[in-house]
Amino acid sequence: MKLLVVGGGGREHAIIKSLKKNPEITEIFACPGNGGIAKDAICTGIGATKIDEIVAFAVENAIDYAVVAPDDPLVLGCVDALNEKGIPCFGPKANAAIIEGSKVFSKNLMKKYGIPTAQYEVFSDMNAALNYLDNAPIPTVVKADGLALGKGVIIAQTREEAKTAVRDMMEGGIFGKSGSTVVIEEFLTGPEVSVLAFTDGKVVKPMVSSMDHKRIGDHDTGLNTGGMGTIAPNPYYTAEIAEECMKTIFLPTIDAMNAEGRTFQGCLYFGLMLTPNGPKVIEYNCRFGDPETQVVLPLLESDLLTVMRACTDGTLAETEVKFADKHACCVILASNGYPQSYKKGFEITMTPEAEVATYVAGGAIKDGKLVTSGGRVTGTTAIAESLENAIKEAYRLSDGVKFEGAYRRSDIGQRALLALK
Numbered sequence: 001m002k003l004l005v006v007g008g009g010g011r012e013h014a015i016i017k018s019l020k021k022n023p024e025i026t027e028i029f030a031c032p033g034n035g036g037i038a039k040d041a042i043c044t045g046i047g048a049t050k051i052d053e054i055v056a057f058a059v060e061n062a063i064d065y066a067v068v069a070p071d072d073p074l075v076l077g078c079v080d081a082l083n084e085k086g087i088p089c090f091g092p093k094a095n096a097a098i099i100e101g102s103k104v105f106s107k108n109l110m111k112k113y114g115i116p117t118a119q120y121e122v123f124s125d126m127n128a129a130l131n132y133l134d135n136a137p138i139p140t141v142v143k144a145d146g147l148a149l150g151k152g153v154i155i156a157q158t159r160e161e162a163k164t165a166v167r168d169m170m171e172g173g174i175f176g177k178s179g180s181t182v183v184i185e186e187f188l189t190g191p192e193v194s195v196l197a198f199t200d201g202k203v204v205k206p207m208v209s210s211m212d213h214k215r216i217g218d219h220d221t222g223l224n225t226g227g228m229g230t231i232a233p234n235p236y237y238t239a240e241i242a243e244e245c246m247k248t249i250f251l252p253t254i255d256a257m258n259a260e261g262r263t264f265q266g267c268l269y270f271g272l273m274l275t276p277n278g279p280k281v282i283e284y285n286c287r288f289g290d291p292e293t294q295v296v297l298p299l300l301e302s303d304l305l306t307v308m309r310a311c312t313d314g315t316l317a318e319t320e321v322k323f324a325d326k327h328a329c330c331v332i333l334a335s336n337g338y339p340q341s342y343k344k345g346f347e348i349t350m351t352p353e354a355e356v357a358t359y360v361a362g363g364a365i366k367d368g369k370l371v372t373s374g375g376r377v378t379g380t381t382a383i384a385e386s387l388e389n390a391i392k393e394a395y396r397l398s399d400g401v402k403f404e405g406a407y408r409r410s411d412i413g414q415r416a417l418l419a420l421k
Contacts (some may be wrong), residue, residue, distance in 0.1 A: 001025050003305075004058050005041065005080060006048050007069035008032045010379045011021030011290035016041050017359070018297040018301045018304045025305065029061065035370045036348075036360020037376070039356060048073050055081045063087055067308065071147055074286050075101035090308040091294055092286050096257060096264040096394075100286040102144045102153075103183045113256035115249055116280040120185035126170040129182060131164050134416040135142030139187040144169050150226050153283075155187065188282065190275040191236035191419070196268065197250060200316040201263040204250045205307075206322045208299050209237035211416055212293045216339060218411045225339045226376055229412030230330045231387060232295040234235075235419040236274055242274075245272065245279050253284070266312050294359050296380045327387040329394040329413050330379045335362070336405035338375035346372045346404040352398030357381055372403050387416060 001024050005016055008030065011233075016028055017040055018332070031054050033043025034299045046053045049072050049222050058066060068078045068091035072238055077094035098105050110117040118141070123129035144152030154160035162184070169179030197206040210232040216222040269285035269292075288296075297304065301322045310319035335342035345371060348370045359381070362374020369385040378401050382393035391413040398408060 001305075002062060003028045004031065004054075004061075004063045004066040005029070005069060005101065006031045006066065006349060007050060008034045008043075010359040010376065011288050011293040012069050013037050013040070013359040013361070014286065014293045014379075015067060015304070018300065019067070021338055022305045022378055029063070030055070030207050031057065034360055035363035035365040035373065036358075038365060039206045049076060049191045051076055051078050051081050053262070054078060054240040055085055058082055058087050059085050065089070065305070067091065069287055069293045071100055071285065071287055073095070073298070075147060076205055082102050085346075088244060088309070088312050090312060091266040092264050096262045096390065097264070097286040098283045099257065099264065099268070101253065103283075104181060104268065106284050107183055108232075108258055109253075109260070110281060111135050111307045113252055113259070115252050115256065116278060118186040118188050118280060118282070120183050122181065124181045124410045126166060129166045129170065129184060132164055132184060133166065136234055138162070138163070138346065141185045142166055143185065144170070144175045144179040145181040145183060145184040147174070148175040148178045151224065152396060153176075154222070155254060158225055166196065176375070188273040188275050188280055190273050191234075192282070193234045193237045193272045193279075194230075194289055194297065195237070196292060196296055197268050197271045198311050198316060199254055199264060199268055200314045201268070202269075203252065203316045204246070205256055205316060205321040206230050206242070206246070206250065206341050207296045207321075208304050209234040209242075209398075210295055211236075211413075212289070212292060213409060213412055216334075216409075218409050219320075220415075223339050225266060228332045228334065228409045229379075230291050230295045231390070231413040231416050232292075232299060235416050237389070241274060241279060241336045245270070249279060249281060258321070265314075290361075291332060291376075291379050293332050294381050298381050298383055299323045299326060299328050308380060324383070326385060327390040328381055328383045329390040330381040330399040331379070331394045331408055331412050332361075332376050333372070333374055333378045333398060333401055333403070333406045336362050336407050338407070343373055343405065344374070345374050348372060348377065348401065348403045350402075351400035354380060354397050357397045358401055361411065387413060387420065391417070
């Protein structure tokens with residue numbers, strides 16, 4: 001079988017490494033891929049949002065199955081376009097990917113179908129939003145309606161911060177059209193949990209839960225990033241809570257999308273807050289999370305391609321989705337200065353042991369060498385019988401990855417360890 005994976009980050013590297021375990025697969029192509037992915041797949045260099053070029057490449061190379069991983073191409077209709085040429089895909093069509101593509105859509109969906117989430121108001125008029133903030137409870141959350149590379153959410157601790165966020169989005173255009181409409185919502189408290197779930201539009205089979213570490217600095221300080229590390233499973237997410245989420249959130253969401261004529265097939269990501277009033281949805285993503293994928297897929301014991309095809313074919317009910325009863329930790333190495341300005345082009349070296357456990361997010365090949373090309377550069381994952389050992393091993397292996405200006409948090413998983421005590 002010939003496979004095509006759309007995307008070029010650490011998440012895609014994790015997906016490709018997992019898919020490679022299937023002996024049926026003869027070739028994997030990546031659009032665009034990256035310098036690290038090039039060791040595991042044929043990188044085409046075609047950008048993930050170049051839908052016409054991706055489709056032309058897939059047809060020309062007789063691709064048997066495609067995995068569309070990032071949000072942008074999903075929202076732009078990459079799956080629809082490939083399906084039109086008879087190429088089956090893992091990932092939702094554009095009319096279902098809107099669940100991430102528009103915060104307003106997802107919030108209104110939850111309100112209409114009684115799915116627990118934070119209270120909110122929607123604004124397309126900046127002055128109306130600013131007036132509302134005069135009396136809104138603080139802290140509050142300001143969200144850009146559309147996609148914003150995971151950076152379109154501001155948790156404002158003061159009214160002035162909230163108003164600045166609104167002005168930046170609606171008047172300053174920092175997120176382009178994505179910020180022309182904003183959602184202002186209630187600030188929820190409690191442990192956060194990420195749950196990725198396979199679905200064929202009828203059945204939901206959740207993956208092992210995880211905990212992301214979004215802030216750049218130790219002890220959750222500093223600016224928000226795309227994620228500086230993850231652990232799985234999340235100790236706050238008990239069997240009882242999982243059962244409640246299935247009844248009140250997961251299945252109702254799939255049913256709601258079906259009722260709206262937007263059947264969702266693929267990976268639906270539930271960003272949850274375990275509040276004193278029960279689990280609530282903070283956000284939906286229409287795809288695998290990054291870097292959650294880097295701890296979840298290494299724990300998958302079932303064949304990934306088989307599960308993905310079952311989501312596409314509507315046969316997930318009869319397909320086993322099994323995860324190892326172990327713990328995983330992923331430590332991200334970032335370029336110094338990320339998530340703001342940083343330099344690129346530094347050579348990345350890895351010990352053989354580290355290379356096996358490492359996914360490359362921001363790497364390019366220059367003069368035959370792997371060099372840094374992004375803010376988040378690598379993610380190194382370890383699996384162990386205990387969370388404590390998984391964390392220790394992830395840091396030990398991460399020591400084997402070197403590049404100038406490498407930065408990592410030193411406390412990935414510590415919050416989870418406290419919950420286990």
